[in-house]
Amino acid sequence: MEPFIVSARKYRPESFEDVVGQGAITKTLENAIQNNHLAQALLFTGPRGVGKTTCARILAKKINQESGHHDPDEDFAFNIFELDAASNNGVDQIRSIVDQVRIPPQVGTYKVYIIDEVHMLSNAAFNAFLKTLEEPPAHAIFILATTEKHKIIPTILSRCQIFDFKRITVSDMREHLKRIASKEGIEAEEEALQIIAQKADGALRDSLSIFDRVVSFSGKHLNVQAVTENLNVLDRETYFQVTELLLENNIPQLLVDYNEIMSKGFDGQHFISGLASHFRDLMVCKDERTIPLLELGEQTKAKYLEQSKKVDLAFLRKGIEIANDADFNYRASRNQRLLVELTLMQLASINLDGEKKNDLKQILPATYFKDQSITSYPQDTTISTETKPTVADNDNQVNTPVASTPEQIKAEPSATKPKPTQPSKDQQVATMPGEDTATETPSTTPNKSLEEARKALLQKSRRKVSGLSIQGIEVQKNHVALRQDQQLHQDKLPEEDFTQERLHEVWQQYIEHLKARGELILASILNADQPQLKGRKLCLKFPNESMKVTLEQSQGQVMEYIKRELRNYSIEFDILVDQTVTKKYVYTDQDKYSKLVEKNPAVDLLRRTFDLDF
Template sequence: MEPFIVSARKYRPETFEDVVGQGAITQTLENAIKSNHLAQALLFTGPRGVGKTTCARILAKKINHESGEYDPDEDFAFNIFELDAASNNGVDQIRSIVDQVRIPPQVGKYKIYIIDEVHMLSNAAFNAFLKTLEEPPAHAIFILATTEKHKIIPTILSRCQIFDFKRITVSAMREHLKRISIKEGITAEEDALQIIAQKADGALRDSLSIFDRVVSFSGKELTVKAVTENLNVLDRETYFKVTDLLLENNIPQLLVDYDVIMTKGFDGQHFVSGLASHFRDLMVCKDERTIELLEVGDQTKNKYLEQARNVDLNFLRKAIEIANQADFNYRASRNQRLLVELTLMQLASITSDEAKKKMM
């Protein structure tokens, strides 16, 4: 039996072309290498799981490949030094790097030093690093990576060329998961991948971890039902049904359905915030210019467009305000269930109150 390799490692990008969602940065780095305009101190900053360390490793290999005629199979492993500042944040580790930097590489043109989570270095370590970072030897390149740029002292920041990595979009993440599903021989529903991508909240590594977990649960058939059950999230059908009941002013059925949701173990605040997001998505569908802001699959988009035709814009504005207020008050409430039930009653009363005003 072969050992299992998690998708985040198995499908870790080997080239800049494989990196998802960071096209501007990878193109800039490629052009800088080709035109010999690469700075000797680079800082990669951004949220977790978006490709900072991966890009640093790809860049480290590519720099030496582009700098001369070498064996294409050479990975220049002896030229790349990687330090995890989270567990090696003292001044001694930095002094060791400073001592190594002076020695030129035996193979290739550059020695590359990757310091991950650089914001974890102590002040003494930062100060010991300053002079080397300001005047590095011609053969040395430093690539620093961090999730918290604001914790790095300004004197270090001023010596680096800074690259801000952005959160991966839901659509880009979904397409990447779709490609992996095909490679793994997994039949995946687009909406199921959409839920995984949204749950990952902009971090590609998180999406791959969730994907592995759900595949372990469901096998080769990845369905919306399997994803919602495993991740304990409410599916969109629940919100479509609740919205229809609100428009019908059907308070008794709303209370019954909410009881079922509670029985399944879902948090009331999660339900209320999801309902507010659903109203937002319906509002987005009310104008052709904003429909592209709806990050869902085509099948789900048609459902949104259909329900949006039956919902008044005034209702959505009031509904979002009521739902957001309930979300804000939830933690402070002593009777959280009653708060959500009152919120549902208020939401169901919007259209009936408007109807009464028109009759008057």
């Protein structure tokens, strides 16, 4: 089996024309070589994987080729010296370079020194390099490469000609991956390459590494499903479906789909931030002049254009605001899944008729979805327009039409009833208010039942009393008085006599009960002292205040058990803090020895017999 060469090495550019996305820099370097206008020290800076080291090697080889002293088959490798500053960051390595610079090249005109990750050099190494970098020999050129320019001291920066490499755009990266796929004989979907380019985040080397990984997974056919499954990313189709459900106010199906997304291992914050980005892309598609801002394929752009026509601009603005708030509060939330689910409910309630303009947290009631069925993922359900609720203008109460149950539908003998006919315009008679009609058409029955449901709901809302009103305070007082009348009086509870032995027995039983439940701290506190019965009080003494406070916090459950077992509801606790019962901790050797002798007197006999020291 032949050794595999990764694409980042196999397709590494050999000339400036092959470099992707850095046209301005490569053009500048080519002109500088042709016009003999190249500086003695160059600094290539930029993010990872954008071509800094590649351009340095191409430049080093091209310098000697353009000097006129070269053979087409000649290798200039011995004229190029590469140093990894991450592992050679001391003064000795820099002094070794300074000594080598004085020796002219054997072949060619220039000796090129490429120092990668130059920001890793120590301050002493930078200072030892200053003079040589400022006035090198005529045959020496230094190319420094770094990802963190701010860590380089200013005296080094002032001696270099700086080239800032930019991040590779998604479109350039996609086209480069398409060329490589064509050379490798791989059938790749454009949307799949788009996802790889976006995942690489501007680094071409990362995109090639991801490309190799996905090809190993899917073989010669690279599609969107293989890429999303291997990279564990949510495809855009998911966000299109979620947006459709939001526009339909379909909260149950949204929650089912989100549960399916969570079961696949996706992070909730990744989902909600991606949804906000999806809203942003839809907003960009609202104007044809801003469509080029989308770095997407033509098919995906067409989907965005189609869905943007269905979405109102106000919905997108409120949706981005709600999604960003959820993204901001996600890490601090104790129940992160609930936060995302509430966010989806709020998003699905934005298009509710009659909604207040500034109310972003209104959620549709559960009664709105009682007649809707939920399908399994990834199918989505649609909501019939006949069952949409209306919102009252004054009290924000949602009224839902009363739908016929399946039993009622079966009970109606529709087969025996004649099908109602629609009267013509000549047969229609206008009915004035106050006139009675001899017959009632079937179409008026749903309106009558709907009117009755609205009146019943209105009466129910009128019976509600606000807790901040005078009437609400009076109702609250009556409720408290009624609860007090329902409570048992103290004289009706048992007060049987018990002995000190019986008290200790119940006490130990409760301690064992706590240990079995895993409440070891409370069990240890109760085991520190045995209660002494004095009249109706159970007296306890503890060595510190913290034990007393802990017991007082759990006093209710302890007393409930003791009273129930002793059948006496008149007893109560009397907890005291006595510093004299504090345990003496063993610190010194003498204390340790005394403790051992106290437990076993034979230890002292052993020491005196053999004349030992403790």
